[in-house]
Amino acid sequence: MTNKDLLKIAHQHGTPVYVYDAESIRLQYEKLTSSFHSHTRFFYAAKALTNINILKYIESLGAGLDCVSINEVRLGLRAGFTNDRILFTPNCVDLKEIEDAMELKVHINIDNISILEQFGNRYGSSYPIFIRINPHIYAGGNHKISTGHIDSKFGISIHQLRHIERVMKSTNLLVEGLHMHTGSEIKDPDVFLQGLEIMFELAEHFPDLKYLDMGSGFKIPYQEGDLETDVKTLGKKVEKALSAYQKETGKKFQLWFEPGKFLVGNSGHFLVKANVIKQTTATVFCGINSGFNHLIRPMFYDSYHLIENLSNPRGAQRIYTVVGNICETDTFAWDRKLNEVRESDVLVFRNAGAYGFEMSSNFNSRLKPAEVLFLDGKAHLIRKRDEFEDLLRNQIEIL
Numbered sequence: 001m002t003n004k005d006l007l008k009i010a011h012q013h014g015t016p017v018y019v020y021d022a023e024s025i026r027l028q029y030e031k032l033t034s035s036f037h038s039h040t041r042f043f044y045a046a047k048a049l050t051n052i053n054i055l056k057y058i059e060s061l062g063a064g065l066d067c068v069s070i071n072e073v074r075l076g077l078r079a080g081f082t083n084d085r086i087l088f089t090p091n092c093v094d095l096k097e098i099e100d101a102m103e104l105k106v107h108i109n110i111d112n113i114s115i116l117e118q119f120g121n122r123y124g125s126s127y128p129i130f131i132r133i134n135p136h137i138y139a140g141g142n143h144k145i146s147t148g149h150i151d152s153k154f155g156i157s158i159h160q161l162r163h164i165e166r167v168m169k170s171t172n173l174l175v176e177g178l179h180m181h182t183g184s185e186i187k188d189p190d191v192f193l194q195g196l197e198i199m200f201e202l203a204e205h206f207p208d209l210k211y212l213d214m215g216s217g218f219k220i221p222y223q224e225g226d227l228e229t230d231v232k233t234l235g236k237k238v239e240k241a242l243s244a245y246q247k248e249t250g251k252k253f254q255l256w257f258e259p260g261k262f263l264v265g266n267s268g269h270f271l272v273k274a275n276v277i278k279q280t281t282a283t284v285f286c287g288i289n290s291g292f293n294h295l296i297r298p299m300f301y302d303s304y305h306l307i308e309n310l311s312n313p314r315g316a317q318r319i320y321t322v323v324g325n326i327c328e329t330d331t332f333a334w335d336r337k338l339n340e341v342r343e344s345d346v347l348v349f350r351n352a353g354a355y356g357f358e359m360s361s362n363f364n365s366r367l368k369p370a371e372v373l374f375l376d377g378k379a380h381l382i383r384k385r386d387e388f389e390d391l392l393r394n395q396i397e398i399l
């Protein structure tokens with residue numbers, strides 16, 4: 001998909017619009033499958049981007065699906081994932097939501113002792129489960145996206161192993177998988193190896209274990225000089241660790257990963273229009289026809305998105321602060337060098353596939369953007385832009 005294709009989409013479907021390149025998703029998936037041994041499986045973390053067409057496309061590649069809510073499970077089933085290819089990994093849900101997932105016969109991952117106990121008391125060994133462990137490895141890009149540290153709400157602490165064992169013993173729980181997910185944007189493959197070693201130690205305590213789920217946190221590059229998690233090296237190291245473990249213990253596990261961002265992040269291009277160029281005493285603002293209600297990552301956790309001016313690629317480079325139209329601080333980028341931006345130029349935010357549209361809202365009563373999937377050389381509209389009436393949907397006018 002070229003910049004020309006993107007401009008054509010902007011003109012045909014208007015802006016703001018999210019565009020996803022199917023080819024890029026496929027290449028990322030193949031990068032993973034070719035880096036790891038065949039008994040490694042990849043479960044796409046649906047929460048990064050759940051458009052039903054994206055789910056169907058990823059299903060067609062052969063991946064599984066990691067879901068954090070019962071509705072993601074339902075979307076996955078609708079998209080064609082069979083129940084054995086779906087893992088439900090919720091956090092702070094009640095037993096009822098877990099029971100709904102049982103009815104759909106998907107793999108279930110339990111992440112606190114309270115639910116583990118309730119589940120065990122009611123279902124014993126009749127339904128195998130995963131347990132989410134918090135290994136207390138501090139990993140990932142920043143505190144807000146790190147989930148494995150000591151005061152994280154995720155998982156059951158490894159220090160509570162005795163307690164887990166007591167519940168298992170008293171309720172006959174059948175634990176078929178152990179899971180950990182320590183954060184996002186982990187560059188260093190050794191963090192995963194460290195996690196795997198902890199899994200191996202824990203494995204002795206779970207006689208029915210079949211699966212070790214290492215979660216995700218694979219990093220993607222956002223700006224020049226950024227690195228992607230080296231999955232080739234990771235694949236080799238993991239393979240070595242697994243076979244050493246097998247030699248030592250005679251035990252063999254299937255390894256799972258749950259990439260979200262790694263699969264869809266780079267596939268996404270968010271197209272917007274420059275509405276206003278505003279020179280103040282110290283700054284040149286480029287005000288666009290979007291805001292953090294469409295792409296919250298920069299305001300939410302200081303993420304960097306590369307921005308380019310597609311309409312004036314040869315224009316002189318100038319420095320802009322790119323801001324949105326929301327009535328709150330709404331800055332996408334400070335002091336960013338762009339080819340001269342004229343009002344009505346089309347700009348693109350790169351690497352916007354993951355947690356972009358998915359975290360969008362109607363704040364300021366603005367409409368959510370459209371979504372386009374570029375597949376086999378053709379652009380397909382896969383979500384209409386919101387319309388005014390969408391703002392009133394579900395409201396009950398009593399006055």
Ligand SMILES: *Cc1c(COP(=O)(O)O)cnc(C)c1O
Binds near residue numbers: 047066089216259354
């Ligand atoms: C968010 C999440 C992922 C995906 O993380 P990425 O950084 O997008 O790859 C995987 N597993 C679980 C349990 C998650 O919550």
